Amino acid sequence: MSNPPDIVTGETEAPALGMPPAAPAGPVDESRRRTHEVWLSGTESPGDVGRFTSEGAQEMLADEAPRVLAGQRGSLVGDDYTAAAAPASGDTQIINMGPQHPATHGVLRLQMELDGEAILRAKPIIGYLHTGMEKTAEALTYVQGATNVTRMDYLSPFFNELCFSLAVERLLGLEVPPRAQAIRLLMTELNRVASHLLSVATQGMDIGALSMVIYGWREREALLGFFEKVTGLRMNHDYIRPGGVAADLPDGWEDGIAGILAKVPPGIADYQDLLDDNPIFKERTVGVGVITAAECRAFGVTGPILRAAGVPWDLRRAFPYSGIERYAFDVPVGSGGDVYDRYRVRIEEMKQSLHLVEQVAAAMPAGDYRSDDLKVTPPPRARLDQSMEALIHHFKLFTEGFKVPPGEVYQAVESPRGELGMYLVSRGGAKPWRLHVRGPSFANVQALPVMLADSLVADTVATVASVDPVLGDVDR
Amino acid sequence: MSGPFDATTPAGTVLAGLAARFPEASFVESQGDPVVRVARAGLVPLAAAAREAGLDTFIDLCAVDYLDRPEGRFEVVVHLLAMEARLRLRILVAVPGDDPRLPSLTGVFPGANFYEREAYDLFGVRFDGHPDLTRILLPDEWEGHPLRKDHPVGSVPVQFKAVEGAA
Numbered sequence: 001m002s003n004p005p006d007i008v009t010g011e012t013e014a015p016a017l018g019m020p021p022a023a024p025a026g027p028v029d030e031s032r033r034r035t036h037e038v039w040l041s042g043t044e045s046p047g048d049v050g051r052f053t054s055e056g057a058q059e060m061l062a063d064e065a066p067r068v069l070a071g072q073r074g075s076l077v078g079d080d081y082t083a084a085a086a087p088a089s090g091d092t093q094i095i096n097m098g099p100q101h102p103a104t105h106g107v108l109r110l111q112m113e114l115d116g117e118a119i120l121r122a123k124p125i126i127g128y129l130h131t132g133m134e135k136t137a138e139a140l141t142y143v144q145g146a147t148n149v150t151r152m153d154y155l156s157p158f159f160n161e162l163c164f165s166l167a168v169e170r171l172l173g174l175e176v177p178p179r180a181q182a183i184r185l186l187m188t189e190l191n192r193v194a195s196h197l198l199s200v201a202t203q204g205m206d207i208g209a210l211s212m213v214i215y216g217w218r219e220r221e222a223l224l225g226f227f228e229k230v231t232g233l234r235m236n237h238d239y240i241r242p243g244g245v246a247a248d249l250p251d252g253w254e255d256g257i258a259g260i261l262a263k264v265p266p267g268i269a270d271y272q273d274l275l276d277d278n279p280i281f282k283e284r285t286v287g288v289g290v291i292t293a294a295e296c297r298a299f300g301v302t303g304p305i306l307r308a309a310g311v312p313w314d315l316r317r318a319f320p321y322s323g324i325e326r327y328a329f330d331v332p333v334g335s336g337g338d339v340y341d342r343y344r345v346r347i348e349e350m351k352q353s354l355h356l357v358e359q360v361a362a363a364m365p366a367g368d369y370r371s372d373d374l375k376v377t378p379p380p381r382a383r384l385d386q387s388m389e390a391l392i393h394h395f396k397l398f399t400e401g402f403k404v405p406p407g408e409v410y411q412a413v414e415s416p417r418g419e420l421g422m423y424l425v426s427r428g429g430a431k432p433w434r435l436h437v438r439g440p441s442f443a444n445v446q447a448l449p450v451m452l453a454d455s456l457v458a459d460t461v462a463t464v465a466s467v468d469p470v471l472g473d474v475d476r
Numbered sequence: 477m478s479g480p481f482d483a484t485t486p487a488g489t490v491l492a493g494l495a496a497r498f499p500e501a502s503f504v505e506s507q508g509d510p511v512v513r514v515a516r517a518g519l520v521p522l523a524a525a526a527r528e529a530g531l532d533t534f535i536d537l538c539a540v541d542y543l544d545r546p547e548g549r550f551e552v553v554v555h556l557l558a559m560e561a562r563l564r565l566r567i568l569v570a571v572p573g574d575d576p577r578l579p580s581l582t583g584v585f586p587g588a589n590f591y592e593r594e595a596y597d598l599f600g601v602r603f604d605g606h607p608d609l610t611r612i613l614l615p616d617e618w619e620g621h622p623l624r625k626d627h628p629v630g631s632v633p634v635q636f637k638a639v640e641g642a643a
Contacts, residue, residue, distance in 0.1 A: 057610040057611065057616045058610065058616065065607060067582075067607035068607045068608050071586065071589060071607060071608070076586035077586060126612060126613070127611075127612055127613040127614065127615075130613040130614065132622060134598075134623060135622055135623055135629060136629070139629050170507050171507070297532050297533040297534070297559075298532070298533075298534060298585055298586050298587055299534065299586060299587035300533060300534040300535055300536070300585075300587040301587075311559065313559050318559070318562050319562070319564075407506065407507060408506055408507075409506065409507045409509075410509060410536075410555060410564070410566060412535075419535065421535065421536055421555070423536065423538060423553060423555070425540055433540070433542075434540045434541070436536070436538035436540075436553075438535065438536040438538075438555070442590060442591075443534075443587060443590075445590075446587060446589065446590040447587075475613055476613075
């Protein structure tokens, strides 16, 4: 910024946009490939036209190996893809959608081969949001770990924290008090509603029901306000921690819940009035982006997509956690496996989650909000002023952390997007030896070719929105 | 869990059937979850048999670098799920550090595709028979496999494209 161009005299010529300096002639300089000089594969030098769209090893080739082609056509499971076998017109083109396309919900990139408006095959390309959080987790103590994982699936942070905390507690053999369990359930189920609200809102927006995005945000705001009141933050809370939760519910939390229960259900009724029987919405969603139950299983697709395909699978039922088996709720199931059924499943899940919230809030147990195990729980703040030992204990806990016995554990919770699993390996230290996160979006995005093959380009937007991918969860 | 399985439960029946077919695989329990350890060559037959036995949902595949372990530096961890039997099975395969190769599971579970690419990308474990074993999370031109334990945090300076003439 030291020498701004002198626009008054006009003596310096502004560089023409999109026209970098002429390329050096001569053979390909391999060393430049290593320096992030972007190239278009197949071109000889960065001076060639289109030099800013390097495909590299991710290029979708005109002629692929049969297995690769089957994957891109989504025909690895099942064999009823008659449309895919239809001869193409011979005039196809390979295009990119993303990573900066607004309807890809983050930095998801799709390469697609098109025959006119029809998608012959598709290939999701990910990694644009990779920040090495699994490596970071190995450098953080278990006390700090929840702060890291909460940033992965940034639309359902409570689930990340819950999954991490449950995994650590299983290795520790630690029981958390009933009130902590109930608070965890309360916050995660509210989080499910907030996440689905966003999903339904953007689903509507992406296919032209623009008022949905305003309605969805309106109700979500009530939930985020409650999160802020309880945790201090609207996202990335670090509220659920190994041993319990960070703080007890604030005074007046019952009023906050009552406000949510009064505000959100009428909003959901509004969405249903707007979309359920809306002929335009149904035209864009019914029979679009179909995936069958068998394909879901083979690809590890879980959550609302699996349930919309007719499988009544919910980890809260199958492998209950945090005492959720004590409350009544239904698992909504679709039948078509299409975009419309996913929308309907999410709407019903919001109602069920609010029903759960109502039960949990009504029967909130008294008692402590975190474990009384002093190995993982810091001493109360008031003790620090009176006791040197408490001060040392507090200091050691937050600098060195606590040690976790050697072992390995896989813990999964039902996040709004499906099975969120964490595989945690401890070798006895205060930091995890390995933390692998099985993000539901990762598996769901992988199955996109199955849903996209043989559909229209315009349906891509509807399908991607219905998968509800969070790229922070995909790329980690 | 090494003893007889509880054949009165659907989960126990599935496990007992697998244990009978694969006597060389050792079944143990870890934190209440069944875990089976197989040799590299036994992975694909075991996974195929598990899929036939009802463990037909592919959940997860990841690698762990144990650095100094006698039975093999890397461990590849596969999670399968049987919805009807409400059973999770974890398959562990030790992979030596000087020959990090493993047969690919993509022929059994198409969902293993991205997960094997991730394990290759971050750990350098190669999956023979994978249709498209390229990097998935890191840029194509990245050197090394950063989740290996001998790859320290911060060892790679992040390159930004130089802007010519920038002051």
